[in-house]
Amino acid sequence: MKRFALLLFFYITLFPIKGEEYLQKSNITYYPDSACRQDEYIKSRCVLDVYYPTKIKKFATIIWFHGGGLSAGQKEIPERLKNQGFCVIGVNYRLTPKVKAEKCIEDAAEAIAWTFKNIESMGGDAAKIFVSGHSAGGYLTLMTGLDKRWLKVYGIDANKIAGLIPLSGQAITHFAIRAERGIKGEQPIVDEFAPLFYVRADASPLILITGDRELELLGRYEENAYLMRMMKIAGHRSTKLYELQGYGHNMMEPGLPILLKEVQLILKNK
Numbered sequence: 001m002k003r004f005a006l007l008l009f010f011y012i013t014l015f016p017i018k019g020e021e022y023l024q025k026s027n028i029t030y031y032p033d034s035a036c037r038q039d040e041y042i043k044s045r046c047v048l049d050v051y052y053p054t055k056i057k058k059f060a061t062i063i064w065f066h067g068g069g070l071s072a073g074q075k076e077i078p079e080r081l082k083n084q085g086f087c088v089i090g091v092n093y094r095l096t097p098k099v100k101a102e103k104c105i106e107d108a109a110e111a112i113a114w115t116f117k118n119i120e121s122m123g124g125d126a127a128k129i130f131v132s133g134h135s136a137g138g139y140l141t142l143m144t145g146l147d148k149r150w151l152k153v154y155g156i157d158a159n160k161i162a163g164l165i166p167l168s169g170q171a172i173t174h175f176a177i178r179a180e181r182g183i184k185g186e187q188p189i190v191d192e193f194a195p196l197f198y199v200r201a202d203a204s205p206l207i208l209i210t211g212d213r214e215l216e217l218l219g220r221y222e223e224n225a226y227l228m229r230m231m232k233i234a235g236h237r238s239t240k241l242y243e244l245q246g247y248g249h250n251m252m253e254p255g256l257p258i259l260l261k262e263v264q265l266i267l268k269n270k
Contacts, residue, residue, distance in 0.1 A: 022052065023051075030048050030110055045093070046092060046107055046110070049075055050087065052087035052088075052122050059085065059087050059123060060267055061086065061089060062263065063089045063129065063131045064089065064137065065091050065137030066091070067134040067136045070096050071096045073136070080253070080260075091107075093111070096176050100180060101176040102177075105143050109153065112131060112156070112161070116129065116154075127162065128162050129162055131144065132165040135249065136169075137167075138166030139174050142170075146195050146199070147197070158203075159204055163204055163205040163262065164203070167210075167252065167259070168220055169195070169208075171227040172190050172195075173188075173193045196226065199230045201235030206236065209241075209255045210242070210244065211243070211248045221243055224241055225241060
């Protein structure tokens with residue numbers, strides 16, 4: 001028995017259990033203390049979790065925004081993204097109707113800015129920050145990455161993001177914003193709250209992932225296809241679109257491996 005325990009000790013020492021090479025810090029407030037003191041909802045809601053490797057220097061980071069139509073959902077670190085050599089940051093943001101949907105974008109930008117400011121102190125590389133998310137999280141990815149105003153507030157050029165990889169994000173004005181204005185979901189709008197409004201050639205690499213056009217939410221594939229086409233017409237050379245045949249809106253399982261593959265490709269070409 002003692003011999004077995006000794007062998008087990010040496011095995012674990014030489015070959016650590018994979019999960020033990022990662023640490024998680026939870027419920028970190030990403031707004032300044034002054035904002036938290038002034039707004040209890042910011043204090044309670046605007047927190048993030050950081051899951052990062054401890055034995056990799058200058059690791060890449062994936063910021064992950066959860067879905068839920070900007071009105072529901074909780075921060076998460078998808079299991080499929082764990083133990084892949086990357087840091088993953090799961091972000092909570094304020095929700096409608098308690099706040100206007102615009103505040104969700106503000107929170108996303110604040111969390112991205114926090115990452116740029118703090119990731120190197122954990123061993124990461126600020127030049128390798130990717131932004132991603134599913135559904136509403138995909139919309140926040142697109143808005144903060146294409147409309148440069150949101151990160152400019154923090155002195156950050158959105159083009160410094162290594163890659164934008166939304167899963168089933170809305171490219172037109174989000175339906176939560178249209179609902180605030182009394183506009184039906186079937187009525188498409190493209191205005192300052194639409195990622196499509198900010199098509200430009202110099203944006204970060206853009207990887208669009210959706211479910212099957214016949215199974216997705218109303219028009220979701222077509223919105224992304226139009227965004228891809230307009231980005232290419234504008235001269236953007238790093239836009240891709242994946243349509244996951246046979247999968248509907250909840251296409252995380254096939255979508256996340258594509259996310260990981262594209263992160264690796266972008267890093268390889270940097």
